[in-house]
Amino acid sequence: MMGEQGSGLTPGALAGMLGISPTTLRTWHRRYGLGPSARTSGNHRRYTPADVERLRRMVELTAKGLAPAAAAGIVLSEPPPAVATPAPRVDLSPDAARAVRRGFLNAACRLDEPLMRDLAVKLIAEHGVVDSWHQVFMPTLVQLGRRAAARGRGVEVEHVTTAAVLHALRGVPFPAAEGRLAALLACAPDEQHTLPLEALGAALSECDSTWRHLGARLPARALLDAVGKLRPAVVVVWAHRAELAREVPLRTLATRFDAVVAVAGPGWDPLVVPAGAERLTSLRHGVRVVLRATGRTG
Incomplete structure (x- = not known):
């Protein structure tokens, strides 16, 4: 995806992905040198995959209570982060989709949102959004909706499942904003x-x-x-x-x-x-x- 592999992430897209404000991102760039290291042919700043991993680490450390200056010192002293190459996407077979749906549905019925988030993120990474939506997310949500309507209870299960799917969908990086809005x-x-x-x-x-x-x-x-x-x-x-x-x-x-x-x-x-x-x-x-x-x- 161009969002992380091609021309890199724009500052706005990265801020949204990390859950921080663009102002915070600019401050970390100006004060600590944690800025984008790539530029497009049009001289626009872009964050490379290595930049992204360093800033993920920065967010992790500040979330644990470290002051930004101390967190930046740790991040800059560490070896350059290893950036994993995304595995190639594979088709989701009908049998595999049924198995994933069962696991997802069982986790939903237990209101195990952390597990559902993990399953949803991995599913998208391995099979892409379209297959994940058509073969797992949408059928599961439809089933939960029908079950809640028939029983007159269980709306909380549907809501937690929706939240887990939404979390995974919003983890897909935005592409660079260039040219006409598609x-x-x-x-x-x-x-x-x-x-x-x-x-x-x-x-x-x-x-x-x-x-x-x-x-x-x-x-x-x-x-x-x-x-x-x-x-x-x-x-x-x-x-x-x-x-x-x-x-x-x-x-x-x-x-x-x-x-x-x-x-x-x-x-x-x-x-x-x-x-x-x-x-x-x-x-x-x-x-x-x-x-x-x-x-x-x-």
Whole structure:
């Protein structure tokens, strides 16, 4: 992925990945020399994998209570960190997917979020976001949702599972933000289900495609304003119920802006969408639409 292996991470992307503010990152660069060691052809600063590992260590030490100056002294005195080469992705077979789902579901029923996080992170690292979502995360969440509805209890299991999956998805590094924004991801007004868009964003990061996620319950006016400011190649709007989808200014999006408009989620199924708007049928389909709109294949 370009996020860590190609041109490196931007300061903003690294700050988000480490869970610290960009101001903290700049301070550590200025005071202790823990800055980016690479530059792009356009002279933009980028953090290499070795830089990232040093800063992970810095975060670890300061989280244990060390003052930043003391932590920086330790980090700078240590040998250069070894950077592991990512293992090649392998297809997730049906048998393996069933076994992983069983383990994930058992951990969910015990509310063992640390184990679920570990399983989810490893699954994405080995098989990628798309396979992990289609074969493990989504089927497990659907099963838990149906079980909770049938029994009238168990919503806490579904919520903890969602949190574990979200943690793993947000661990996928953002690509370098260069050129036109590839995709703007938004929920319908009053829509609170954001996890499918988080999955799409993580899958796009794996393909080095830039994206922004505007979060839950986005007012129609705010969506139009954001598209006008950011001018993305693709706008994806998610809705899980038809009454929420109807609140989206879809016709305006399709006619006012130079962007591919795509709708996702079951809320759009019973509705007629304007000509030119594309219905996304899966996470894999969503990735293909964005890559195609930005002149790439996948």
